Amino acid sequence: MTAPAGGAVAFLGPVGTFTHQAVLTWARERGTLGGPGAGSDEEPGAGPLRPEPLGTVGEVHDAVASGAADRGVIAIESSVEGHVVPSLDALVGSPDVVAVDEVVLDVSFDAFVRPGHDPGALTEATAHPHGLAQCHRFTASRGLRAVPASSNAAACRDLAGHQVAYGPRLCGELYGLETLAERVEDFPGARTRFLVLCRRDDAPAVLRGTDAPAWRTMLAVTPVVTGPGVLARITAAFGERGVNMSSLVTRPLKVREGQYVFVVTLDAAPWQPGVRDLFDDLLAAGDSLKVLGAYPAEPGGRGLDGVLPDHVPTGGVRRGDDAATVARGLLW
Ligand SMILES: O=C(O)C(=O)Cc1ccccc1
Known part of the structure; x- marks a missing residue:
């Protein structure tokens, strides 16, 4: 493209x-x-x-x-x-x-302050909500109150003397700020x-007009008729058509509690083999579909090496764990 x-x-x-x-x-x-x-x-x-x-x-x-x-x-x-x-x-x-x-x-965040600020008077940390969430430890370690901004650069531009702003390194220079600390994110990388x-x-x-070796499609699937097994039916359709689903997010429809749209990312383009058939299967079952995007897949792909045992949520249980551990993880 x-x-x-x-x-x-x-x-x-x-x-x-x-x-x-x-x-x-x-x-x-x-x-x-x-x-x-x-x-x-x-x-x-x-x-x-x-x-x-x-x-x-x-x-x-x-x-x-x-x-x-x-x-x-x-x-x-x-x-x-x-x-x-x-x-x-x-x-x-x-x-x-x-x-x-x-x-x-x-993405890495530096912490900025106004030049000439009083170090004892810093009470707030400000950034885009995702910036605040990614720098939570720094905020907590300094006893600061988190104040959301419309973006990280807006937080830097509008920084008050009693605030610390988190943002890209470039913002220090752009908005004439002093760097309090570098790379303050909780999780590097x-x-x-x-x-x-x-x-x-x-x-x-x-x-x-876009030539790419591999594609992803973001699809909104809204089951119009809900009931037991709806998500299983949708995921089974992907399996039957050989289309890999690399992400699934649930969002509320907002108009009525308990009704959802599933946002699915699939590892293919809408015009590739199997995908159109999959769409037809879902439409035939009564689902509402909307393609939210189709774009070249990042080289290398995601998660192809599988999830490492150390990276699953702490307290999760697996095949082979002893009975007491399994009982604790599954609650009974
Ligand atoms: O606020 C920004 O700088 C943005 O572009 C939004 C954002 C926020 C946190 C991580 C990546 C992008």
Whole structure:
């Protein structure tokens, strides 16, 4: 896929968010970059693709849906915190916007303070909710109160003298801040996946112009008739058609308690063998389906080595454990 020449790319701003870095990475990998906001990543002779910082993920969706932006980039999933729920719900709820590409970034947070701050007067830590969640230990060790911000860069830009902000290293320089500590995240090596959005009506042409060895599809499956075994029926259909499911997330339909949409990621494109048959099986069973995105799969794939015994939740039990351990893990 190439980035659209001359197009605006909307992202969660202000300048300096991780999402901004995702835009720059995507433009470098797939196409061209230039114009205001491109900063030091502007390449000589590159075409004028314009990063456009917006205030919220909702505004990014609206800009893409209305045509004000050619593409939008949103953070969708962290390897530590899981899905960015407002981004996921916006995609599930949008009739006009779909994902056509993916960018994955390493994410590390530095802790910033205002120059000249009183060290004894620091009472709050501020960042995007995912930033706060990923730096929980630092916040707790300093006895700070967590205050959510619309983005990590917004927290840095608007930092008050009694606050510590968590954000990308670049934000220190951008917003004239002092670095209190580097790499303050609880789990080093965290990665965040970002999706590149375009208008649903433009997606088939964009995807036809994309050459990739492997694909993923994000699909919303809503069983209209619920009852025992519904999820088993859906997962069995995947097995019967030989389509691998690499992620399954449940989100409430919001209109009525106890009703859910399943957001499934499958390791194939909608046009690949078996997938259309799978969709037909689910439609025949009465499910409502919506493809939320189709994009080239990250090289190497995910979880192919299996889950290491040390990495399963502590207190979980397995075949071969003694009876007392099993009884404790399963409660009886
Ligand atoms: O706030 C930011 O910098 C974002 O781009 C959203 C986000 C928050 C936490 C991890 C990755 C992206």
